[in-house]
Amino acid sequence: MTEAVSRPTLEAVAARAGVSRATVSRVVNGGDGVREPLAERVRRAVAELGYVPNQAARSLVTRRHDAVAVVIAEPETRVFADPFFALQLRGISKELTAHDNQLVLLLTEGRDDHARVARYLAGGHVDGALVFSLHLDDPLPGLIHDAGVPTVFGGRPGWGDDGDAAGHTRSTGEGPGVVYVDCDNRGGARAAVRHLVDLGRTRIAHLTGALDQTSAVDRLDGYRDVMAGVPGASDPRLVVESDFTPGGGERAMRALLDRCPDVDAVFAANDLTALGALRVLRASGRRVPEDVAVIGFDDMLPVAMEADPPLTTVRQDIEEMGRLMARLLLRGLADGRDRSAAMAQPPPAGGVILPTTLIRRASA
Amino acid sequence: MTEAVSRPTLEAVAARAGVSRATVSRVVNGGDGVREPLAERVRRAVAELGYVPNQAARSLVTRRHDAVAVVIAEPETRVFADPFFALQLRGISKELTAHDNQLVLLLTEGRDDHARVARYLAGGHVDGALVFSLHLDDPLPGLIHDAGVPTVFGGRPGWGDDGDAAGHTRSTGEGPGVVYVDCDNRGGARAAVRHLVDLGRTRIAHLTGALDQTSAVDRLDGYRDVMAGVPGASDPRLVVESDFTPGGGERAMRALLDRCPDVDAVFAANDLTALGALRVLRASGRRVPEDVAVIGFDDMLPVAMEADPPLTTVRQDIEEMGRLMARLLLRGLADGRDRSAAMAQPPPAGGVILPTTLIRRASA
Numbered sequence: 013m014t015e016a017v018s019r020p021t022l023e024a025v026a027a028r029a030g031v032s033r034a035t036v037s038r039v040v041n042g043g044d045g046v047r048e049p050l051a052e053r054v055r056r057a058v059a060e061l062g063y064v065p066n067q068a069a070r071s072l073v074t075r076r077h078d079a080v081a082v083v084i085a086e087p088e089t090r091v092f093a094d095p096f097f098a099l100q101l102r103g104i105s106k107e108l109t110a111h112d113n114q115l116v117l118l119l120t121e122g123r124d125d126h127a128r129v130a131r132y133l134a135g136g137h138v139d140g141a142l143v144f145s146l147h148l149d150d151p152l153p154g155l156i157h158d159a160g161v162p163t164v165f166g167g168r169p170g171w172g173d174d175g176d177a178a179g180h181t182r183s184t185g186e187g188p189g190v191v192y193v194d195c196d197n198r199g200g201a202r203a204a205v206r207h208l209v210d211l212g213r214t215r216i217a218h219l220t221g222a223l224d225q226t227s228a229v230d231r232l233d234g235y236r237d238v239m240a241g242v243p244g245a246s247d248p249r250l251v252v253e254s255d256f257t258p259g260g261g262e263r264a265m266r267a268l269l270d271r272c273p274d275v276d277a278v279f280a281a282n283d284l285t286a287l288g289a290l291r292v293l294r295a296s297g298r299r300v301p302e303d304v305a306v307i308g309f310d311d312m313l314p315v316a317m318e319a320d321p322p323l324t325t326v327r328q329d330i331e332e333m334g335r336l337m338a339r340l341l342l343r344g345l346a347d348g349r350d351r352s353a354a355m356a357q358p359p360p361a362g363g364v365i366l367p368t369t370l371i372r373r374a375s376a
Numbered sequence: 377m378t379e380a381v382s383r384p385t386l387e388a389v390a391a392r393a394g395v396s397r398a399t400v401s402r403v404v405n406g407g408d409g410v411r412e413p414l415a416e417r418v419r420r421a422v423a424e425l426g427y428v429p430n431q432a433a434r435s436l437v438t439r440r441h442d443a444v445a446v447v448i449a450e451p452e453t454r455v456f457a458d459p460f461f462a463l464q465l466r467g468i469s470k471e472l473t474a475h476d477n478q479l480v481l482l483l484t485e486g487r488d489d490h491a492r493v494a495r496y497l498a499g500g501h502v503d504g505a506l507v508f509s510l511h512l513d514d515p516l517p518g519l520i521h522d523a524g525v526p527t528v529f530g531g532r533p534g535w536g537d538d539g540d541a542a543g544h545t546r547s548t549g550e551g552p553g554v555v556y557v558d559c560d561n562r563g564g565a566r567a568a569v570r571h572l573v574d575l576g577r578t579r580i581a582h583l584t585g586a587l588d589q590t591s592a593v594d595r596l597d598g599y600r601d602v603m604a605g606v607p608g609a610s611d612p613r614l615v616v617e618s619d620f621t622p623g624g625g626e627r628a629m630r631a632l633l634d635r636c637p638d639v640d641a642v643f644a645a646n647d648l649t650a651l652g653a654l655r656v657l658r659a660s661g662r663r664v665p666e667d668v669a670v671i672g673f674d675d676m677l678p679v680a681m682e683a684d685p686p687l688t689t690v691r692q693d694i695e696e697m698g699r700l701m702a703r704l705l706l707r708g709l710a711d712g713r714d715r716s717a718a719m720a721q722p723p724p725a726g727g728v729i730l731p732t733t734l735i736r737r738a739s740a
Binding site: 077078079088089092093095098101102105106109112114115116117118119120121125128129131132135137 | 441442443452453456457459462465466469470473476478479480481482483484485489492493495496499501
């Protein structure tokens, strides 16, 4: 087996499979036009010999790196502290691996590093990008747009139809070429607040998420939709701004109790915020749900189940959201290839909205 | 200001700074030979115009990407479940960001994906790699070696002086060109077990880490060093193999209580394993430390402090380990550049061993 000496070559694979070099090259580079039993023989020879195609040469032919960048617009410490991101990455990792694409997670210390991230994306190291946890005044979307990398966003981006990174103005984020996956934040929030109204609660508060993120804005809108329909229920003091973290939830809940000690229900923008609120309510001697009912958002497990009491919450399928983002991107890249274009096409534009479900446990 | 129209060019920067294109190019590409007031003027013009160097063209000149890959030889789920990795990444992220290098984390579902990781490393997307949590039978070190990427390892790699990926044979891992950062695993283990002996314990058990990792092997060696010096103390039934996880710690502790119900001390290979052991000891009605003393390894915070009872453990500075790995790699890359070589040199070979300290809390 002379072909096993040092690194196996394309020739060795061809000899082992009994096919031409051109056929091996086509199979290895993911090209079509090779019949299945033959292609299978080549793949077996590749596996047996441990052949590694020359990546640089291969990229020149295919213009593909079989690598997808993931950018989370949060500092590295937050990425590892919030299980939301681990869940989303799990879905992305499974989907990319199933298609033999490398997950390239670009970590940062903060927003100052986003120009460097954009440089890396523009540098031709990945075929596309999955970007999530965007903030409205972040230059990242504009930088990514300039980098010309096919991108799918997690969560509706916050800029307008003209594709500009907008300020704090409300916009649909459904501009041309913008592809995103989101959950029904507004509908989920409505279901939560309606449930609190149905329980007979009259002083229903909302601890918001970070209001420079569309998910937080949409959940606040859902809260307001329901409160506007209940005569005498609306009171601006019942809305306290927070930031999607347990510590932020604690601070917001303390501020709320100061302002409105008669509060009898809390809709928290996510489960981590609800955890913080539960701690402060317990410390203040209030019983949940008897004195104050609490609802979260996400159904983050095991957090929501192991809360004391177990948390009523709005479930979204975070892992599936990640999987779907990856699937949409890979499909767009494959479409580009099928059209025999050397450059990948961006995925078809538009938003995919996943449903949410109210999960009743003990807290409301 | 015509130069601000569309993307600013190198020429525009040169005009604004009143220098030649070559001077701008040298400053932008980090080259030396430009005097400081001049270089500062160029940097100011770059900042004022928001000039982004063409990465591809720049890489052709410098052969640098200002990007460093991090490879953790564990499935993605484990990377996010074990705080050890988050701490190490924190140190790496801080150091790379301080030098404006992009952290590129290559995630996998498991060992089957390591060939793909090696292809990415070989593809010219990063300047170097930081690799940790290696397992002895993993082909990754060999693949990385073939990829020819300057690499610093976290933890002593398990292969011999000939540079081959070895099986389960003990070896120093200090082969030519191998650079690693580790902590004094053996010395730390000795201090822990000696402390248990000093407490008068006579039936001292060890729950090992994953024995295909050198850190686990070295801690077991440290345990054996001390036990061999205490007449009548050694008993092979007191060593139970585990895997560095809380679930593994539970299973190992249960097996140990079945085998040796008279055990009066446990040295666990890390804090997570100790947590699992504490749970099983509590469920069995044994008091810690009165009936069984327990010591962990890592001093993972807040895990070790919040354990019940708070955990006596061997502290290593995990974040500093990450920072040092990044620093050694960047220094090696810079040395390569200073020698005006187009290709970066690998960092100087050898191992850096960080000290460990026994931290006494309530559990032993």
